[in-house]
Amino acid sequence: MTYNDYGHLVADASVAALSRQVGPKSIITFPSGDQKLPGPGFYEITGLAWSGSGAIRSVEMSFDGGQTWTPAELRSPAYPMAHTRFGFHWKWDGKECVMMSRCTDELGTVQPTRAEIAKYWDKPNDSDLQIRGLDNSVFPWRVASDGSVHNGLA
Amino acid sequence: MGAFTMDSRKLLLLVMILGLSQISRAQSPTYGVGRTPTAEEIRAWDISIGPDGKELPPGRGTAVEGAGLFVRKACFGCHGETGSGGPAPTLIKSDGKSKSPYPCLTPCVNDSNVMALHAPYATTMWDYINRAMPLTKEGKLKPNEVYALTAFLLYKNGIIREDEVMDAQSLPKVKMPNRDHFALAPEWKHGTPRLQGYP
Numbered sequence: 001m002t003y004n005d006y007g008h009l010v011a012d013a014s015v016a017a018l019s020r021q022v023g024p025k026s027i028i029t030f031p032s033g034d035q036k037l038p039g040p041g042f043y044e045i046t047g048l049a050w051s052g053s054g055a056i057r058s059v060e061m062s063f064d065g066g067q068t069w070t071p072a073e074l075r076s077p078a079y080p081m082a083h084t085r086f087g088f089h090w091k092w093d094g095k096e097c098v099m100m101s102r103c104t105d106e107l108g109t110v111q112p113t114r115a116e117i118a119k120y121w122d123k124p125n126d127s128d129l130q131i132r133g134l135d136n137s138v139f140p141w142r143v144a145s146d147g148s149v150h151n152g153l154a
Numbered sequence: 155m156g157a158f159t160m161d162s163r164k165l166l167l168l169v170m171i172l173g174l175s176q177i178s179r180a181q182s183p184t185y186g187v188g189r190t191p192t193a194e195e196i197r198a199w200d201i202s203i204g205p206d207g208k209e210l211p212p213g214r215g216t217a218v219e220g221a222g223l224f225v226r227k228a229c230f231g232c233h234g235e236t237g238s239g240g241p242a243p244t245l246i247k248s249d250g251k252s253k254s255p256y257p258c259l260t261p262c263v264n265d266s267n268v269m270a271l272h273a274p275y276a277t278t279m280w281d282y283i284n285r286a287m288p289l290t291k292e293g294k295l296k297p298n299e300v301y302a303l304t305a306f307l308l309y310k311n312g313i314i315r316e317d318e319v320m321d322a323q324s325l326p327k328v329k330m331p332n333r334d335h336f337a338l339a340p341e342w343k344h345g346t347p348r349l350q351g352y353p
Contacts, residue, residue, distance in 0.1 A: 016339040017349040053347070107345065112353035120353055130262075133348075 018133020021052035025136040037147035040094035051105035059086040203281035207326035213297030220306025270311040276328035
């Protein structure tokens with residue numbers, strides 16, 4: 001239970017609908033913020049995916065800001081309403097990059113990027129963008145050339 | 155027609171037997187861990203106050219008393235001296251002139267969704283203060299103090315008069331400004347997207 005359950009009721013029925021249930025959501029747990037990669041080479045990216053709509057069907061990774069997506073592998077059985085571990089074999093060339101994961105649940109709903117959410121609400125995709133309802137947007141990590149990992153939105 | 159009825163009965167009986175066996179299988183075995191909670195433990199957990207406030211304990215408080223408590227209980231430390239501009243959620247709508255130096259935390263509660271102005275029932279505020287405040291000393295406020303702090307926030311947001319006494323009878327009767335201004339979620343069926351067309 002959070003402060004939001006205490007009657008921070010919304011005037012917009014669409015936002016109310018998005019507040020009841022979380023959509024497909026995934027996060028990369030390695031590499032992630034405050035971690036540091038020792039140098040270029042092979043890494044196993046891992047993360048978690050889940051959805052209020054049911055089991056996770058697939059997870060994809062992007063390294064070009066969400067332009068192209070490559071399938072990741074599910075590393076644990078996918079159950080409804082449960083975290084599903086995913087993994088991705090990655091060779092880092094030592095250059096700065098931004099990595100993102102997105103998942104698709106059994107309804108076929110694809111985790112949206114902030115750009116897609118901004119487009120839906122017809123708002124600019126900037127740091128002021130407020131994700132309405134439960135936030136299941138794609139979250140980027142920025143890997144700097146020294147291997148340090150940072151919030152990709154900051 | 156008679157045969158059809160008989161068949162349906164047999165089918166019904168079969169369904170019932172199957173159903174019963176499912177129920178017996180669904181009951182989990184016991185592992186000899188845990189214990190029945192005591193009546194006192196259940197009382198300590200059972201603190202939810204519903205919209206009609208019938209669970210409210212005896213007690214009373216006013217905005218004036220609440221103003222003193224806001225300082226003595228150090229509420230202002232996180233919520234700001236004026237109830238806004240602090241790192242914690244805004245409690246009193248600000249004058250709009252001063253901007254908070256803090257980034258809005260998640261959940262972001264600023265002038266646009268102050269609890270007293272957004273909550274549909276005053277009893278909801280009582281429940282929250284009683285349950286969750288002050289941070290790290292939750293549950294330590296006495297009923298009189300919770301009534302007073304609720305009255306203070308209601309008064310400062312222009313919902314009740316300064317001299318109105320809040321108690322188990324008056325608090326549920328407070329007409330909250332946002333009572334009739336929220337949306338119901340569209341009808342939703344299990345196994346369908348939460349909002350059609352949303353990416």
